[in-house]
Amino acid sequence: MSQSLEAGGDARSVAEAVARRSYGKLIAFLAARARDVSVAEDALSEAFTSALADWPRTGCPSNPEGWLLTVARRRIIDRDRGLRRHELAAPDLKMLSPELHTGMEITIPDQRLALMFTCAHPAIEASIRAPLMLQVVLGLDAKVIASSFLTSPTAMSKRLVRAKDKIRQAGIPFRIPDRDELPGRIEAVLDAVYAAYTEGWTEAGGNDVVRRDLTEEAIFLARLVVEMLPEEAEALGLLALILHAEARRRARRDPEGEYVPFAEQDLAAWDWGGIEEAEGFLLRASTLGSIGRYQVEGALQSAHVYRRRTGEANWAAVVQLYDVLAAITGSPVVAINRAVAIAELSGAAAGLEAMRELSGDARIAEYQSYWAARADLLARAGMRDEARAAYEMAIGLERDPAVRRFLQRRHASIHGTPGGAKS
Numbered sequence: 001m002s003q004s005l006e007a008g009g010d011a012r013s014v015a016e017a018v019a020r021r022s023y024g025k026l027i028a029f030l031a032a033r034a035r036d037v038s039v040a041e042d043a044l045s046e047a048f049t050s051a052l053a054d055w056p057r058t059g060c061p062s063n064p065e066g067w068l069l070t071v072a073r074r075r076i077i078d079r080d081r082g083l084r085r086h087e088l089a090a091p092d093l094k095m096l097s098p099e100l101h102t103g104m105e106i107t108i109p110d111q112r113l114a115l116m117f118t119c120a121h122p123a124i125e126a127s128i129r130a131p132l133m134l135q136v137v138l139g140l141d142a143k144v145i146a147s148s149f150l151t152s153p154t155a156m157s158k159r160l161v162r163a164k165d166k167i168r169q170a171g172i173p174f175r176i177p178d179r180d181e182l183p184g185r186i187e188a189v190l191d192a193v194y195a196a197y198t199e200g201w202t203e204a205g206g207n208d209v210v211r212r213d214l215t216e217e218a219i220f221l222a223r224l225v226v227e228m229l230p231e232e233a234e235a236l237g238l239l240a241l242i243l244h245a246e247a248r249r250r251a252r253r254d255p256e257g258e259y260v261p262f263a264e265q266d267l268a269a270w271d272w273g274g275i276e277e278a279e280g281f282l283l284r285a286s287t288l289g290s291i292g293r294y295q296v297e298g299a300l301q302s303a304h305v306y307r308r309r310t311g312e313a314n315w316a317a318v319v320q321l322y323d324v325l326a327a328i329t330g331s332p333v334v335a336i337n338r339a340v341a342i343a344e345l346s347g348a349a350a351g352l353e354a355m356r357e358l359s360g361d362a363r364i365a366e367y368q369s370y371w372a373a374r375a376d377l378l379a380r381a382g383m384r385d386e387a388r389a390a391y392e393m394a395i396g397l398e399r400d401p402a403v404r405r406f407l408q409r410r411h412a413s414i415h416g417t418p419g420g421a422k423s
Helices: 002-034 037-058 064-078 083-102 112-119 126-136 142-148 153-170 179-184 186-201 209-228 233-247 272-286 293-310 315-329 332-346 348-356 368-380 384-397 401-412
Strands: none
Touching: 002 037, 002 064, 002 112, 002 126, 002 209, 037 064, 037 153, 112 126, 112 153, 112 186, 112 209, 126 142, 126 153, 126 186, 142 153, 142 186, 179 186, 186 209, 186 233, 209 233, 233 272, 233 293, 272 293, 293 315, 315 332, 332 348, 332 368, 348 368, 368 384, 368 401, 384 401
């Protein structure tokens, strides 16, 4: 009995590792052949179910990705049981049968980028393109995606289903488009890569393997886009932005695993090689004669690093960059960060005034960073009761235990008379 449980645990561990490592690669391969994303997802899901039933009995195959791919392809071939279809499928089934039993190595071409550009086709609604990539290429569920895009899980799920139907109904080809088609699609691809990295970045301690794998996948895809489009300024800007953030990963936790805010991080723990690489990509982007969101965000990261490295207060330049970014994106997230920068330049009251225009935006009602930033500015302005309430909201919305403890310490440090009066 214990051996059976152990074998089952080993099988599940292998299956989970394959899902983290190769989900998008497998889906992209299957979807390109089935011409249907939903069919590919269903077939791969059934293959994983079969693996969890078979591997504890027969042992984990030496090539688990090949095993899963073989089973999933058979599911796709079997899905239409019409006589003519069955006759056409018979040679394929015969060909696939030895693979399943012998563990034959199967080379799986990496078609993730082609699938991402498929999801960015003009026939797909623009606002759902990046979320669709996050689900079908990176395997994120609708709830996580909805949180990243400040919408409800139910609404996101419905829109994702409709987008997959559209790919099938419109017969959208699964390929990297011709160069003249790229400008209309590259933005959504970059948005998806950035959202994936951001989701992985939220667990900065390095203990969550799934999130760590997600950041590595995002960095890989960002490099792949730059390799394919070396003169695309925004692709260079995105890679610079991600590399800047990744270079500070180790410094975000102290030796006890507690969260360390940017202003208090140990510069010796930063990856200066990664920072220099990021600066190189920003410099290349600046020579290409165009400006966009990711270049500005990368420039902001560079400005923050410069301030820490030199000790020179450059908040006026930072606010100017946020002004440009706000004009480009209209994002409430950018508006929050802009308000924080204004507070550093002109005081907490000015920051709160800048943040006030966000109060009616329903998208930030459950956005943790808004409440954390607001709490900090309220505390600095001496509005203690309001600060405590904002901290309580931020603490309740925070998923990372270390960041939650950091916020709880900030909350506990607020003292003074009731009613927000200054001491």
